[in-house]
Amino acid sequence: MNQIYFTDQIIKLGHMGGYVISAIILQLRMEKHFEQSLNKAVEYILLGNEWYVCDIIGERIMGYFLLKKPEKTLPILKNYINDKNGWIVRSVGVASHYAVKKGLEKKCVEVTFCLLLSKTDTKDFHTKKGIGWALKTISKFYPDIIQKFESNLLANPSIQPFLEKNRNWPK
Numbered sequence: 001m002n003q004i005y006f007t008d009q010i011i012k013l014g015h016m017g018g019y020v021i022s023a024i025i026l027q028l029r030m031e032k033h034f035e036q037s038l039n040k041a042v043e044y045i046l047l048g049n050e051w052y053v054c055d056i057i058g059e060r061i062m063g064y065f066l067l068k069k070p071e072k073t074l075p076i077l078k079n080y081i082n083d084k085n086g087w088i089v090r091s092v093g094v095a096s097h098y099a100v101k102k103g104l105e106k107k108c109v110e111v112t113f114c115l116l117l118s119k120t121d122t123k124d125f126h127t128k129k130g131i132g133w134a135l136k137t138i139s140k141f142y143p144d145i146i147q148k149f150e151s152n153l154l155a156n157p158s159i160q161p162f163l164e165k166n167r168n169w170p171k
Contacts (some may be wrong), residue, residue, distance in 0.1 A: 007026065023057050026040055034065070045058070048087075058130070059097070063097070066108075081118060089124075090127045090130030093129075094130050094133065094134070100112070100137045100138055113145055117135075
């Protein structure tokens with residue numbers, strides 16, 4: 001518990017580097033304190049209330065947890081994708097980007113891809129950026145997943161902005 005007190009104190013300072021240090025500490029607690037670390041990650045994202053806080057925490061905690069324990073993390077991300085706070089929704093995209101580029105199993109990438117597609121109709125700029133970042137990463141590393149869903153992608157008007165910006169997606 002002293003680690004949480006320590007990370008809370010670092011976060012209170014409000015420095016960008018403090019988010020990195022706190023995220024790494026929470027990452028190291030994954031095995032014994034999985035849920036508590038994710039809950040703290042959400043708390044820190046909400047406290048930080050900035051895109052860079054969401055990205056630092058989202059990659060290093062949610063993304064790392066998704067990569068290392070996808071079966072445990074995916075159900076939680078399914079809840080986060082529908083959160084009322086845009087930063088928490090964005091964190092799902094950031095986490096997905098990180099996990100995919102670091103080698104997330106293909107079967108989990110496909111589940112993640114479908115999860116992200118459920119939010120392509122978002123109007124929030126920052127949320128759209130996080131989701132788009134992950135979709136772009138998936139298309140780079142797994143173009144076959146994009147091809148598998150090609151007809152659905154082309155038929156969905158909310159996907160069009162993502163298609164126009166990404167050369168790996170069907171036209």
